[in-house]
Amino acid sequence: MKERQGRFPLVTADLADETGVVQAKWFGRRHLFGKITPGDRLFVAGRVARSGLLPEINVASHKTLRPGERYEGEIVPVYGATKELPSRQIRTLIAKNLERLIAQHPDALPPSLVRRFDFPALAQAWRDVHAPRDLPAVARARERIVFDEFFAIALAAALKRARRESEGGARVLETPGGFWDAFTAQLPFAPTGAQRRVIARIWADMGRTAPMNRLLQGDVGSGKTLVAAAAIVLAHRGGAQSALMAPTEILAAQHAAKLAPLLLPFGIAVEAVFGSMGARDRRRAEDRIASGEAALAVGTHALLTESVTFADLGLVVIDEQHRFGVRQRAALRAKSSVRGMGGAPHTLAMTATPIPRTLAQTKFADMDVAIIDELPPGRTPIRTFVIRASRTRDVYAFVRKNVERGRQAYVVAPAIDASETALTGALAEAERLRTKVFPDLRVDVLHGKMPAREKDAAMDRFTRHETDVLVATTVVEVGVDVPNASVMVVLDANRYGLAQLHQLRGRVGRGVAESFCILVAPDDAGEVERLHVLEQTSDGFAIAEADLALRRAGELAGTAQAGDAGTIGDIVDDFALYMQAKDAADAIVSADPDLRDPEHAGLRALVDANTISRAMLVTA
Incomplete structure (x- = not known):
């Protein structure tokens, strides 16, 4: 054995067996010098490399074998380590305290479930993952632990749904005979089969005392606005007002503009409430809503202010619901209790971002999910490159060619100003296009930090075709509807998720002209291969699944949209196990919604011990 002094002390030894010789190296472990002597029998584990005459192994762990001891192999758990707390030290601490840690996790799963799935006892499962006997035992132990984790989340969602059902309090808005024919007779077009199916479900939800809590998801251009209009018409028929909240004034204004003509034949007056409104216009709008004269209020966060009150709010529609916090969504629903019936309103949340099946079954497990999986006829396919x-x-030559044909184009940049993390800024690119690339064309700019009036003015100019090329940030991701726009250029496309790129692509192809989406990525950019998914399919749900596989799930009950979900199990890789846990939880709550069965006595503690399930129960 040799020792090298210095900043990084090194202990080395030559190890030999019948297969040859390898040089073992222990970095930073000077205390080993002299403790390993010639003739010792060692088992070593580490990374093997060859840089000289002999292969080398940088030893991560080793074991000195007693005389005559046979080493049959050892499975060593590996923990997430840091420089200050190495995995070996974690192993030592857990080994000393394992039984005490196990005692803090009582086995709350009903014995019948443990038998049904042939799971090991929870205590044994924890022993097998921290002090494994063999790999099959490790796999089975992990399955048991992950099942408990998923079961707690699914149980919280089932309990939350059961609580909503039992509390009731919503106005019963029944659909009378012939109502569908009366509704469609006033529409300028026939609904698709998917729209008919979803509307029927929503109307059925609104006919119950339990407040509707439905998530409506549909791809870009699938016709969610018509479905929302159907819910609003039924609410109005039952004497209730509706509120529609959108994340931006541009989107809210477009909703108001689309809904007003659809709802006019039904005698439904629409009133808009925006933060940028003047005091006089704002008071007038609020008075019409408070008196009930306006049957539908459309707005942004401005709807949440104390000055906005309703005569009788029975339906809340939240567009792009993921852009609002839990408290904001709850604050709008709470306005139903200020006057009128005083009960909970029916809630319809909408999103144009397709949600993968895995997340729909987990992150939104307490909601009823409806999907519009059919596009209206006549939508122009979008070619993507x-x-x-x-x-x-x-x-840009291609952009000019389309503008000369009378079309318009978007150019989307990842940031307002150029920076180290975003190579292209919208302001600088707009100036470059105005002065050097398109000096003869009308180039405008739109970004999120512009005052609301300026944003609306820029969007109005583009809508009226007073602008040929609109340079923007992702503020145009949702809601912007300009049928004459036929080209979408996304700069630094490698910096976006696939689902977000699909949303941006949906801003074109809304008219009769052939439309194009061009994703521009740096020549040396990595991970560009994933962008080709968008060339191959326009199915938003397939794209969402691919996007999820790349960025993972994010928090299951929280704000993060990507990354680590905060669980031992992986909702993508372990989805089949989650569905088993969900089916079991749903069955238990269906038969015993208050968990009074003696076999279910520990389940409340199981939910309380899981931070995700506990958060799910307390959120609105």
Whole structure:
């Protein structure tokens, strides 16, 4: 054995068996010098490399074998380590305290479930993952622990749904005979089969005392506005007002503009409430809503202010619901108790971002999910291309060609100002296009930090075709509807998720002209291959699944949209196990909604011990 002094002390030894010789190296462990002597029998584990005459192994762990001891192999748990707390030290601490830690996790799963799935006891499962006997035992132990984790989350969602059902309090808005024919007779177009199916479900929800809590998801251009209109018409028929809240004034204004003509034949007056409104217009709008003269209030966060009151709020529609916090959504629903019936309103949340089946079954497990999986006839297919940044000149030549045909184009940049993390800024790119690329065209800019009036003015100019090329940030991701726009250029496309790129692509193809989406990525950008998914499919749900597989699930009960879900189990890889846990939880709550059965006595503690399930129960 040899020792090298210095800043990084090194202990080395030559190890030999019948297969040859390897040089073992222990970095930073000077205390081993002299403790390992010639003739000792060692088992070592670590990374093997060859840089000299002998292969080398940088030893991560080792064991000195007693005389005559046979080493049959050892499975060592590996923990998430840091520089200050290495995995070996964690193993030592857990080994000393394992039984005490196990005692803090009582086995709350009903014995009948343990028998049904042939799971090991929870205590044994914890022993097997921290002090494993063999790999099959480790796999089975992990399955048991992950099942308990998923079961707690699914149980919380089932309990929350059961609580909503038992509390009731919503106005019963029944659908009379012939109402569908009366509704469709006033529409300028026939609903698709998917719209008919979803509307029927929503109307059925609104006919119950339990407040509807439905998530409506549909791909770009699938016709969610018509479905919302159907819910609003039924609410109005029952004497109740409706409120629609959108995350931006642009989107809220477009909702008001689309809904007003649809609802006019039913005698439904629409009133808009925006933060940018003047005091006089704001008071007038609030008075019409408070008196009940306006049957539908459309707005942004401005709807949440104390000055906005309703005569009788029976339906709340929240568009792009993930952009609002839990408290904001709850604050709008609470306005139903100020006057009128005083009960809970029916709630319809909408999103144009397709949600993968895995997340729909987990993150939104306490909601009823409806999907519009059919596009209205006549939608123009969008051709998508992934182009390297070195060909940007060709891209802009293509933009000019389409503008000369009377069309318009979007150019989306990842940031307002250029920075180290975002290579292209919208302001700088707009100036470059105005002065160098398109000096003869009308180029405008739109970004999120502009005052609301300026944003609306920029969007109005583009809508009225007073602008040829609109350079923007992702503020145009949802809701912007300009049928004459036929080209979407996304710069630094490698910086976006696939689902977000699909949303941006949906801003074109809304008219009769052939439309194009061009994704521009730097020549040296990594992970560009994933962008080709968008060239191959326009199915938003397939894209969402691919996106989820790449960025993982994010928090199951929280704010993070990607990354670590905070669980031992992986909702993507372990989805089948989650569905088993969900089916079991749903069955238990269906038969015993108050968990009074003696076998279910420990289940409340199981929910309380899981931070995700506990958060799910306390959120609105």
